[in-house]
Amino acid sequence: MKVSIIGGGGLVGSCAAFALQCGGVVSQIDLIDLNADLCRGQTLDLLHGASLVADQRIRATGYEAIPESDLIMVTAGLRRKPDESRLDLINRNVELFLNILGQIKAAGVKKEAIVLVVSNPVDVLTYLATAQLGLPSRQVIGLGTQLDSARFRSLIAEALTLPATQVTATILGEHGDSMVPIWSAAQAGGMPLDKFPGWNANTADALFKRTKGSGAEVIKLKGGAGFAVGLSIRDVVHAVALDQKRILPVSSLVNGTYEMRDVCISVPTVVGRGGVEAQLEIELWAKEVSALQQSARVLRETIDQVLKKNPAAAKTPPKFEPAKAAAPTAQNRTVKVTMGSGGNGNGGSSRVTISGQSNGGRRG
Numbered sequence: 001m002k003v004s005i006i007g008g009g010g011l012v013g014s015c016a017a018f019a020l021q022c023g024g025v026v027s028q029i030d031l032i033d034l035n036a037d038l039c040r041g042q043t044l045d046l047l048h049g050a051s052l053v054a055d056q057r058i059r060a061t062g063y064e065a066i067p068e069s070d071l072i073m074v075t076a077g078l079r080r081k082p083d084e085s086r087l088d089l090i091n092r093n094v095e096l097f098l099n100i101l102g103q104i105k106a107a108g109v110k111k112e113a114i115v116l117v118v119s120n121p122v123d124v125l126t127y128l129a130t131a132q133l134g135l136p137s138r139q140v141i142g143l144g145t146q147l148d149s150a151r152f153r154s155l156i157a158e159a160l161t162l163p164a165t166q167v168t169a170t171i172l173g174e175h176g177d178s179m180v181p182i183w184s185a186a187q188a189g190g191m192p193l194d195k196f197p198g199w200n201a202n203t204a205d206a207l208f209k210r211t212k213g214s215g216a217e218v219i220k221l222k223g224g225a226g227f228a229v230g231l232s233i234r235d236v237v238h239a240v241a242l243d244q245k246r247i248l249p250v251s252s253l254v255n256g257t258y259e260m261r262d263v264c265i266s267v268p269t270v271v272g273r274g275g276v277e278a279q280l281e282i283e284l285w286a287k288e289v290s291a292l293q294q295s296a297r298v299l300r301e302t303i304d305q306v307l308k309k310n311p312a313a314a315k316t317p318p319k320f321e322p323a324k325a326a327a328p329t330a331q332n333r334t335v336k337v338t339m340g341s342g343g344n345g346n347g348g349s350s351r352v353t354i355s356g357q358s359n360g361g362r363r364g
Helices: 011-023 037-050 063-066 087-109 121-130 146-160 201-212 214-222 227-241 286-311
Strands: 002-006 028-032 058-062 071-074 114-117 140-142 248-257 261-272 273-281 335-337
Touching: 002 011, 002 087, 011 028, 011 037, 011 121, 011 227, 028 037, 028 063, 037 058, 058 063, 063 087, 071 087, 071 227, 087 121, 087 286, 114 121, 114 227, 121 140, 121 261, 121 286, 140 261, 140 273, 146 201, 146 214, 146 227, 146 248, 201 214, 227 248, 227 261, 248 273, 261 286
Parallel strands: 002 028, 002 071, 028 058, 071 114, 114 140, 273 335
Antiparallel strands: 140 248, 248 261, 261 273
């Protein structure tokens, strides 16, 4: 698989490239960046380690690489200015993102190419990419709450003094303030997390609060996230490249899942070579479904504000194309799965793991 990273000279893009290099799965990594010297420097640094990892082609290039790319990743984005409002930053990033989408379209995209949006606000920009690129909606994926879920698990494991790979926990909804922790499916060592010794509501609240603030915490300490987001990106890319059919909390256009429509938001998503293979409607606690639907409303309000401010973004409405089902007999509908807990937080029967990331071995 050939992967292009737009914004490859930056922290997130270069860390994604390094994670993909270490993974040794993709055959080609093309870095594209407005800062040509930085892009060449990152490429050179990666090439210096190539003999220690895998036989891959790594290049600093431009949009001329897009037509041959199997997966196009966008990590480019602007940082927040002092005293700048969240909406002002969003609008500035939207202007930059629309420019990037225009260059992608002008270069020409493979009919079967997958687009992975990493830039923030990721859910809003994923929606715009779905609207603007003319690809089937299943081929446009946002990183969504993939990184949030990884942070969540790591912090839970640290609190319980467990190996991080022993914890399964997922965050859905917006990659932002309205994100939703799915405690109903959280596990430690295969056991329900709420039954784990020493676990209580105060611990849960504190860990989720820290998870929500993790991005800001990292920015304050080192200027921005890189390593964890690179690994989170790698898992999505490998799921596509290897057609793994993994269930990941990524963002894509929903059309009825949990009664949400016309918004890109993270739900349990089967990811394979075709992109979004299915969106799973796992039975959750009622309060989790309600919070997820509220998260969708928050995102829809932001999208409406963005479209009002940036009329060019509203020229082409998104296609409401149902995700392909994981099973041949379930074409064009959301797949519903029932968890053993009965959806009310009580009961002790077995549960469904929806993060798909609890294994401790090398992935992809």
